[in-house]
Amino acid sequence: MTAQTDTQGSVTAVYKVSGMSCGHCEGAVSGEISGIPGVDSVKAVAATGEVTVVSDTPLDEEAVRAAVDEAGFELVGPA
Numbered sequence: 510m511t512a513q514t515d516t517q518g519s520v521t522a523v524y525k526v527s528g529m530s531c532g533h534c535e536g537a538v539s540g541e542i543s544g545i546p547g548v549d550s551v552k553a554v555a556a557t558g559e560v561t562v563v564s565d566t567p568l569d570e571e572a573v574r575a576a577v578d579e580a581g582f583e584l585v586g587p588a
Contacts, residue, residue: 519549522562523588526577529555534582541576559588 526538535553538560542551547565554560560577562568570584577584 518565520564520567522564522568522573524560524562524573524577525585525588526553526558526560526582527585528582529553529558531555534580537580538577538582541580542573545572545576557588558585
């Protein structure tokens, strides 16, 4: 479950991730999600636990969950 908006051929989704506490955490989550095909940009903010993803098309939430898990964190739901 995410909040998604479509803007000129791209989709912005905001996810809530638990466990991020620093810039290294943000980089780990961003790096894993960036590897999902179709992702244009990722911005993770440890202070809020929010990860904003811009992609060509809506992403499969299970792919995002797997990427967040791979980074060592937990996708907890929509922001």
